[in-house]
Amino acid sequence: MGKALSRGPVTVRQFRQILLWPLQLVPTQESVQIHRHWECLAQPGPDNAWHEVEDEFTGDPGEFQERHYAEFVNFLPYVQRVLYGEGKGVASRAHGPEAESPIRVFRRGDVHGVRITLERHGAPVELRIAHVDLYFFFDLDIVVPAVEVFGAELELATTQDILFRFGRAYPPYWEADGRGGHCPWRVEWLAADGTVLAQSDYEHREKYLSFTCEHRSPAIATHWEWLLQPMVQHHSQAAGAVRYRPLEYHRMPTMGYLALDDVDALTRADWVRLGLVTARGEAGQLPYSERYLAEFEQRYCFDRYFEPECGQRWMNTRLMCSGHSFVMVGRASEERFTHLENGLQGQFRHQYFLVFLIAHFQKAGLLMLSDRLIVALSHLDIQKVDSIKQFKRSIRQTLEIFLRFNHRYWFHEISNQVQVRDLYRMLSEHLGSQALFDELRGEVKDMNDYLESDTLRRQANTVVRLTVVTVFGLIGTVLTGVFGMNVFDFAGKSLPLQVTLVVLVAILVTWLLLYTLTKAKPLADFLDAMSDTQLPARAKLGAFLGVWKKPPRN
Template sequence: MPDNLHTSIVRDFRQTLLWPVQLMTDHLVPGAVDAPWETLNAIKDSPWVEIEDDFLHSAPHLSETRYQEFVTFMPFAQRFLYGEGKHGHAAGGYGESPLHIFSRQDIRAVRITLPEHATPLTLRVAHIELYFFFDIDVAMLALEVTASDLALNDAMEILYRLGRTYPNYWDDTGEGGHCAKRVEWLDQHDQVIAASDYEDKARYLAFVKENHVPCVSLHWSALMSPLVQHYSGQSGELRYREIEYQRMPLMAYLAFDDVSTLSRGDLIRLGLVCQPWHSDTLPFSEQFLQDFEQQHCYDRYWDEVRQDPWSTTRIMCTGQNFVVVGSHQHRVFSNDKNGIKRHYQNQYFLLFLIAHFQKAALLMLSDRMVQAISRLNMQSEDSVKSFRSNIRHVTAVFLRFTHRYWFENVSDQAVAKDLFALMLKQLDSVSLFEKTRRRIMDMAEYLEGEEIKRQADTVVRLTVVTILGLIGTMTSGLLGMNLIDLTQTSLLEKLAYFGIVFVPVSLLTFYTVIKSRRLSLFLDALSNESTGMRYKLSKLARVWSGQLEDR
């Protein structure tokens, strides 16, 4: 790494990691709704404690910060995030929020050792939260770390390396590629609670060979505990597996003394979360980056000329990343009450959470369909029944997701509306939604077609049995009911005659049902006036032959 990198200082550094995972639950129980938050609450000695929302506190008034956050969103998004009040709940409305949020307070700092850095850096942990969603088997871990007076180069390295769940490769020194040299969770006494193991190549290779899924680093596994990775040997009632790429989606807030000292290369590296390099260079080719500002930058508060002091805030969104940079001295950027910094911690975070939750939920539903199809064996009746049950369940969950969680717009406030639209565009969520909807609807149509075909086949069989039974009914009617006078016989004799008739008629009926498909082909041929008697007789002969034609 060159020695002449940019020397700017980040006065206020914040990084928020968001890790979506798929919960592996028993979704095959008819009518059951999994409640992993109840399971987590019931686990003894769990570090996770469910948060009581400000809206449920006994305090007479809501905090002004939460009020500003609340009014940012449109009513349907408010009901998703906060639920309805006691009056709406009592009136049979939306009810409580489908969000269940847990927090843990035992981890107070993270110590990260970067490659080619002898001294580790310590970041404060602002909060660690775990989000569950009603009726959706997705959980999201949110971790925010902060630091002051951090060198820009170090800030770029932390952004690039902290949120890695496993290494992509190992370099010549044995360290995990793209990962920090070491990451440690610290308690309030600076004692290590858990540490990374990116350098343990044998563990990762063995896990992938055995389970065909990547292995999560030990420090992330410890952070999620008592939730355990699905394919690990650990025992646990709550199991998860990764659903996206190994680098977690992240948000970042960086405040500088003077943001104008950053070059275009610096800004692009921050926006794309690249490793630091010379400020007068670009991380990729000019042709590749020529429309970076148009595609990824929200410059409502940014002016290249900077004639006004407030026009020094740039917001960059590249799908996986949401990065805000600005000048620390300007109140519109760093105000803790109603500035960009407060919006980043509240409104922008919720926008980011909703957008990535929607994508994770759609990926989860797609994965469920793949599982159902991969297990389908058309030769096994039990497999076919299980397939139908799985697809019906996925279809029902998707419909509930569409009406409860799917929004293409969550706010009428200009900035929030624009940023959410940019997030959806960068994540390609609308296209993913349409593809998932079409696939699920195709499956539903397939099941409906199979059901109609099965019912039609049943009707054909019953029709054949009815036609053949009609012959005997009409014959007995024409011959009269007194061929055998049983009026003077005893009850025992009547029962004997009944049995003599009942047994062969029953056998004939069952035999007719067994041959009903072949008999239906014969009846079709018999009703076809354009065919000769020889053709009709051949169809009759095939009723007892081994050949069966498709209808």
């Protein structure tokens, strides 16, 4: 430890960061359950830089690489079907397009780099862009933008700050000098020739304050808004067919990859800052209290292949997962760690990325469904019939979507491969997905029980009314049955008189039926009183007279 405390600057030979940003998509039509939001981006146009990414499994077999195969076999069959679809077998021919993967990926290729100025007077850091993607999920109003950046020969403190500051959708507060709290001073998207395509506006405090005051929703930083176009923020005044709203807070889930010359040069404080993604700091000073970090290694570190000062016995790679973050650190001299396709860097970009994506998508789906229930309840007005009907329709749609989400996207395990399985379990536990799922399932069950009980209550009321009508109609039925239908000799009357009498009798019978229905509840109470042998005759008479009493006003 003394060696580490007296060290010089630590250089990160290779650095990667992947940002995920789960967003909720606003339904375009309330009467439609399944919205295909991606179809709006599939239309080429001058304001649309996105294009759909062709699946490696449906492209040229000659381009199918070993890393695609390694990625595929890491997952269990039911996860493979979600990620890659059914394939070209008999089942896919029988089911047609429904056998395709429910995940659609769109990519834009006009952004080639990003320039990040961490401090007001600091030197900017330029990173290259590997991918800017959008992940859409069939049957759920969720999109997950993913941005992958990479660089080389950076100081450890710089990479710590980039991991900590880069993925900020909007500032949580402002420093005394006007910069957005926890945010870079400036972020600029760069074209291939270095032209600035868009830049951040974290320092424009009035914009964020006025937007939140007006819309009760945080404004999104300009460079992130630009990156997602033609999608627009839900409360924005801009026109857009696809509208989104944040699901969680301002900090985007992040993945980090660092290749160092000497992993043993990192102190425990360095490991904590990387594992929990905090800002830079002194190598010998912990960012939090010792008591808080007492179980850091047990809770956040996957040390299956990590042993300090192990020499060349193995790669000495450490994986750290906090739910919000996933960080991989290893030696730059190990080709098995740094190889872009077949090494751990390739696994970080593909297998571990998918694990991270699945875990955060599942939580986003649960939050989206929970939000739908809250919105449905907030719009309910029990005094208005139309509001009640709309509430029931919304709840039933949400119940159906939850059922399909449960059977299609909810996994307890995604792999039999020990490392992938354990990391997915760590991610889910830190995100609290199981507790959120149980809570949502309880809410859904309560809503379903309410709808069923309300339906049964209405059916019971209808049965009571029909029973009352039947009971009092029985008098006329028996009377005509005893005396016959020809008590009055209508056959001998003239035709005009017969028609008049038929109309009058029809009106009388209809009025009697409607009147009986309006008095069905008090008449039912009267019948209950008559059937109660313990009630005195006076109480039964009161129940009969109560049929014509006016109900008390509320």
